[in-house]
Amino acid sequence: MKGTATMNRRQFLSAAAAGAATFVRPRPAAAVQAPRYDLMIRGGRVIDPSLRLDAIRDVAIIGGRIAVVEANLAGEAVDVIDARGKLVVPGLIDIHTHTGRSADGPGLVLRDGVTGWIDAGSQGADHIADVVAIARAAPQQARVLINIGRAGILPDGDTMNLARADVAAARAAIQSHRDFIAGVKVRLSREVAGANDYEVLRRSREVADGFGLPVMIHMGQTISPLPRLLDLLKRGDVVTHMFAPPPNSIVDDGGVILPAVLAARRRGVWFDVGNGQTGHMRWDTIGAIMKAGFWPDTFSTDWNTNSPTTGVIDLPNCMSKLFGYGMTVSEAVACATVNAARTFPVFNDRGTLNVGAPADVAVLELRQGRFEFLDNYKGTISGSQRLFPSATVLGGKQIRA
Ligand SMILES: [Zn+2]
DSSP states (O other), rough: HHHHHHHHHHHHHHHHHHHTTTTTOOOHHOOOOOEEEEEEEEEEEEGGGGGTEEEEEEEEEEETTEEEEETTTOOEEEEEOOOTTTTEEEEEEEEEEEEGTTTTHHHHHHHHTEEEEEEEEEEEEEGGGHHHHHHOOOEEEEEEEEBBBTSSTHHHHSSSSGGBHHHHHHHHHHTTTTTTTTEEEOOOSHHHHGGGGHHHHHHHHHHHHTOOEEEEESSOOOOOOHHHHHTTTOOEEEEETOOOSSSSSSTTTTTTTTTTHHHHHHHHEEEOOOSSSSSSOOOOHHHHHHHHHOOOBBBBOOOTTTGGGGOOOOHHHHHHTTTTGGOOHHHHHHHHHHHTTTTGGTTHHHSSSOOOSBEEEEEEEEEEEEEEOOOOSSOOOEEEEEEEEEEEETTTOOOOO
């Protein structure tokens, strides 16, 4: 088909050239045919930090891929989304969720505009197959981080019993699900790992290195000082819950970012928000960190099925929480798209509306008004803007609820 089309085009061009030479015009019917797209998203404010684009544009999609991004695009489409007054951004990527805990999870977050997610340590070696099965069946791009604690998340602490940080079991689990396990998750807070934090991280490193995978650490309220833990991290690893209040936050009492934290970022360690519900973010700590200029690389929700009724609500809501600290809409979109796409290889070709990219798109509403945002300590701040999910396109198809 492709060869034939190329031939026809070449034949047409040579016919046109011959025609021009003899002052005979080519037949116009063959030359101009209105383009027909599968889907057009019309008239929205397209914000794509990967292209440094923030302007009113039409987005046209053919065959599940971005075909054209242009102003006042001519042509027709089988399906049209009227995005006037709305934001059109690359599909959102949430790198810290627990979407893999329930079969409903992937569909629920897809409606929030999330076209890619990572389940960050819901399960360890003993039950990793359950989470992998949900990621595998998910409509969007999804991968899993294996909890170094073989029994996964436990109310009395994943690795309070050090024997649960079982290197051999984790290795065997990764071996069995190499295609869907994208890294190792280790929760280090004192109520999760106790005094074992350093050793548990060391074992996570050992497991991850054997497969060339990154480690994601859950920081905050650790027994070991944060710099000692960061020592074990290298390029491509992720620190989640970067806004966690003391003890052992990334900022000291004087509002200065710890040198070890700056060094970690310099060597390529990512810093992620991980909104969550308890112990991970408090407005005063956020204020100090933002003021110091140490802004997140990525937003993430730490999503669970109860998130719609907690301070998380959805990823667009979490993305709105830093507007009051000076972050622009475009910067927030960058954190949830192009930046997030760099963290795990599964998202290599995502987080962009570049022509030819898979057509994953989030249409968001940026509402003006008075909105309350919640931290993890029942603290609220109010803001004048909030992002709401409006429509999701996955692989070129509009998701209908
Ligand atoms: Zn989590």
